[in-house]
Amino acid sequence: MNQIVFIELISPFKDKVFRLAKRLLTSTEEAEDATQEVMVKLWSKKENLETYNNIEAVAMTMTKNYCFDQLKSKRADNLKIVHNNFTDREPQLDKKLEDSDSLEWVEKIINQLPEQLQILIQLRDVEQYEFEEIAKIVNMNETAIRVALSRARKKIRESMVNTHSYGIK
Amino acid sequence: MELNKIKNILEKYFQGETTIAEENELKEYFSSPNVAQHLKQYQPIFSYFSQVKEQKMMQEIPLKTKKRNVAWLSIAASIVILLGIGTFYYVSDNSTNNVVAKSELGTYDDPEEALKATQKALSLLSNNVNVGIESVHYIKEYEQSKNKIFKQ
Structure with missing residues (x-):
């Protein structure tokens, strides 16, 4: 497998890997590092890449594990990930929207969820994976995923309603 | 009618029982300008999901x-x-x-x-x-x- 074939192979899910990493690691730079790391790992396995029947799921699982490792080592070092680069280098879509404020709220609320729920929200509500695929990535059964996802969505709703009616009631 | 349908889907959504197609319907509804007043509070959630999906990896991947x-x-x-x-x-x-x-x-x-x-x-x-x-x-x-x- 040469480089061009490999790039074509990864391009459909490269951004998904990046967004999942960004969801977990928060910072754009770290997410980029994570994406590179995962892709280089895949590239180093290129000989038997064709034997995997779902490379995308493998890549997403690798990303998840890599991010967890990163978070673990961060916590071991007693370092908090600094939330100073919420704003992307690219012009954000929410700039065009009136309610950019409430979108940032959603981001903050999701970031406060446990990591496992963040992953599920990311995979389902953002990337729109089928439950079957999510099950492969996170190694859970579909029912457990549905239950957890419902919990996560309700938590988001709860926090949203609280902030929405803040100062009114 | 339309509103009732959206309400039903929304209910299912929070139970974690919607399909991708139904979730897309929700996204579409909440991105439209005429969202019912009492559902407005959910709008940011769905526009956030659509917004996040636009994020792209900007860096080249150094392979060789x-x-x-x-x-x-x-x-x-x-x-x-x-x-x-x-x-x-x-x-x-x-x-x-x-x-x-x-x-x-x-x-x-x-x-x-x-x-x-x-x-x-x-x-x-x-x-x-x-x-x-x-x-x-x-x-x-x-x-x-x-x-x-x-x-x-």
């Missing part, structure tokens, strides 16, 4: 650099080693030639000349040995004085 670098490094290293070995042998070959050349300078073809040179060299040696011995002579003084004191 790591491996290629190792290859080039090993090639460069082996060239350096070969050059090193080559120059070592080249230089040491030259120096052994020099030793031979120098030793040739010390030989004589004429036997008389050779005898003279040998005698000169030997006398130089013996002179130096005598100087050494002279400096040892006074040790005998110690021996004598010792014999005077400790008479046996």
